[in-house]
Amino acid sequence: MRASSIAMVMTDPTLPDHPIVFANDAFLRLTGYSLLEVMGRNCRFLQGPDSDAAAIADIRRAIAAGVDLTVELVNYRKDGSAFHNALSLSPVRGKSGEVRYFFATQVDVTDQHRQTDELRHANLALAAALETATTLVHEIDHRVKNNLQMVSAMILLQSLDRSDLRLRDSLLDTLSRVEALSTVHHRLHRSGDVSRFDVADYVRDLLDDLVGATGRTDIRVRLDLMPVLVQAGKSAALALLFNELFTNALKHAFPPGTPGTLAVSIAREATCIVAVIEDDGVGVSPTATRLSTFGQSLIQTLSRQLGAETTIGPMSPSGTRVRIELPLAIVAAPV
Structure with missing residues (x-):
């Protein structure tokens, strides 16, 4: 002793x-x-x-x-x-x-108390800094969303003043893409966590808007969406990719008088996030995957930005299947 x-x-x-x-x-x-x-x-x-x-x-x-x-x-x-x-x-x-x-x-145990106090003060300072940063991001997102709405309004006005139907359709396609970006910023602005983006919720809202805009009651939507949170920095590219694929399906798969089903699934696999978009419409031609249109070029560009592998092909007996393999690296870290 x-x-x-x-x-x-x-x-x-x-x-x-x-x-x-x-x-x-x-x-x-x-x-x-x-x-x-x-x-x-x-x-x-x-x-x-x-x-x-x-x-x-x-x-x-x-x-x-x-x-x-x-x-x-x-x-x-x-x-x-x-x-x-x-x-x-x-x-x-x-x-x-x-x-x-x-x-x-x-x-x-004075040192332990001092370290605990220092850690508590550091956490309080970090929380205050994070709150300030979150407020600033919300404000930026809000301003971006407002600016996108102004751009949408100008595109819409231009489309109404065009006699060239192809140019008008092109402007309306651009309007759809701008509105998709606006929806992303709206979701981030109203979210409590601006660092993460809920893909499943976005897909539900986007399909509701797009199918509703067609005025078609004979197009059914079937969803099987696993909740996936991705980094906010990837949200714009991902939103544009889904918007392009959904728009193409609704525009080309179901001609007037042709009912059908658009099925979307999102699941997490061992090495990637897999999104599958299927329709039982008129199908895709053998040359549809070539970069023959701006929309297809945009799909390829967005896939490269996301590090994704996107394949488009026909289904049997009819229809089109799109498979997107997204890297796990885009998934937001848990909080």
């Missing part, structure tokens, strides 16, 4: 004022007192202004009841400096069960 590196004392509850009757060198080093200065004194001399009254009351109750106790409280050294003391107190009983002494160890 004398040689231990852990501070130890023994007190005698049978003597007046329950004095210290043993203190090892580690206790003297911890408190800064000499052996003569601590012997015969009650341990309360280590207490001071910041010593927790509740902890002191717990110590008194444990001594009165003769039971073990572990507690932390602020104590003071001889030079007046404070330290956080992890105190363990145990009764030492005689042969007949009476309490002869109390044995106590003291461990200075």
